[in-house]
Amino acid sequence: MRIVIVGNGIAGITAARHIRKQSDVEIVVISKETDHFFSRTALMYVYMGHQQYHHLKPYEDWFWDKNRINLYRATVENIDFSQKTITLSADSYQVTYTPSLLERLTKVAPKHTNKQAITSKVLTYDKLILATGSVPRMGDWEGQSLSGVQGLYSYQDLELLEKNTAGISKAVIVGGGLIGVELAEMLHTRHIEVTMLVREKSYWSSVLPKEESNLVTKHIQKRGIDLRFNTKLKAIRGQRCVERVETSQGERIDCQLVGLAIGVVPNISFLSSNTTALYLNKGIVVNKYLETNLSDVYAIGDCVEHQQPPEGRKSIEQIWYTGRIMGETVAQTICGNRTAYQPGVFFNSAKFFDLEYQTYGEVPASLPEGVSTFCWQHPTKEVLIRINYDSKSGAVLGFNALGTRLRHAVCEGWIKEKRAIEEVLTNFQQANFDPEFFEKYTLSHTSPSL
Structure with missing residues (x-):
């Protein structure tokens, strides 16, 4: 039996690991983002210089071959659910690891990853797990296509941020949530002046009670971040690159970077064009067993929308540990122990x-x-x-x-x-x-x- 997992984030990789613990089936993990699984929440520390990228990988490169988890670096171009086939992009390759003699003798594991072209671009599956994560929510502002406008979620976003912030002095962040404050801290460490446009009257006041919001607001301001409350982005101006923004308060703020941090949404756009009966709403709709409406197709992680959310939980929860729990849960079901998703107290x-x-x-x-x-x-x-x-x-x-x-x-x-x-x-x-x-x-x- 072949199990294909689309997505190598915490949900998909947890599912792969727990399936391997209980079963000898063939496992294929497909990702277009990176060759190997990494800790997404620690991306900011690479930019800040506290870590290097290889520090973000929880498992050595040899782990995947040793545990017979096949890693495919590819973009999924189409899924035919009726035929149980997945069409991959032309540049697809398989990531393998061949230890050198030195590594065998010393058990030291430097980089010896191989990339082998995949002969067939159509992959069949017996069971499919969609763990495609989320993508930054993008607005529809004038000037949004200018160079220097970006979100922050993927490894590619981090690479783009390195490029976009080279030599700049001022940035504007749109949004007052957790991603926004992370981006502000990242830029602050490079001595880039940061202005944050926050539509609420104090920081994250749509989530935090008044006292907590006020405390967080003062803490961020003490770090030198210019918080503009009751303010929305109106337009982004520039020729080819960002030069300034215009706000709902009539202000013009000079900047060379605009960071969009207005939340994330389930990454399901590539599924919307499928002429299949997969049930999509804001996310991929699943029941309490993380099963979709199609036989042998499951969904886990940030891309999921729960048809009947567990008590005290939301229908869409894009949190690291819920992805991990969903990965463990779906592995139980696929391996014969049908298990309901139970994330516990929020x-x-x-x-x-x-x-x-x-x-x-x-x-x-x-x-x-x-x-x-x-x-x-x-x-x-x-x-x-x-x-x-x-x-x-x-x-x-x-x-x-x-x-x-x-x-x-x-x-x-x-x-x-x-x-x-x-x-x-x-x-x-x-x-x-x-x-x-x-x-x-x-x-x-x-x-x-x-």
Whole structure:
């Protein structure tokens, strides 16, 4: 049996690894982005000079041959679901690894990757896993096609950023989310002046409650980033390259780079032209077993839209760990143990420059009816902890943490077990996950300051 996986991100590669653990079937992974799987969340550190690209690969190049996972570098031009065939681009090749004598003797693994042309451009499959990820959301602004306008998601985007920022002094970032702040930090390390256009009244206020948003806003401004709130991009101006932008506030801001960071969308455009019955909406629609409406076709990761999302989750969630869980889940099903996708309590984490952020459960920007909140903020430090709880029962519903770390298992357990807010506050030190020598925090209703 041949299993073909389209996409070599965290979802696709996790599926390949777990299928190999349980089965001896043939596995083919197709990617047009890179030869090998890499950590997408660490791309920024390559640009900032903290790492080199080869540091981003969790597995050595020999890992794939050893585990008989065939890597194809190719663009998928067409999928015929009725015939179970995939048409690949003319420049397709297979990535293999042949260790040298020195490597065999010393077990040192330098680069000895081979690229072999694929004879047949039509590949058959028995089961297909679509793990095509997401792509930056692009607007429709005048001047968007100018050189110097780009998003940031793929390895190719990183290469383009290197080219677009060579010798420049000013950049404008459109959007106030996690990708936007990462891009701002990257540019800031190269002493490029950064202006961010944020349509909300404070940073990420559509996601963060007021206190958290204000704290993040001040933290970013302290790093020298020019935040323009209640401001939208109107047009991008220049001859062949970006020269300036015009905003909804009537401002003209000189710049040589425009970074579009207005979110990502499922990467499904190449499927839209197929004259098949694959069910597409905003993403590839799947049931709770990650099965599409077509037999032997599955979808996982950022490209997925859940027909019936698990409790407390959204229909589309483009998060690293949900891709990993989906990869593990679909591997179980394909290997004979049909398993439903269960991501557990919602969780996410990020950094705003050096301000750490964690969220668990349900902590929306505006407090819903029937929900109360406990919010503690350090009087002098950039530290904030919020706990939402049911107004009647007192059961905790969610946590936010800024400037401090909480233990995942403890917070998830308290939410799952519907622990009362009084009990959680009394035992809050159990959730503290700060490294040794970091200050630890205790909370109570009566003495919130430390």
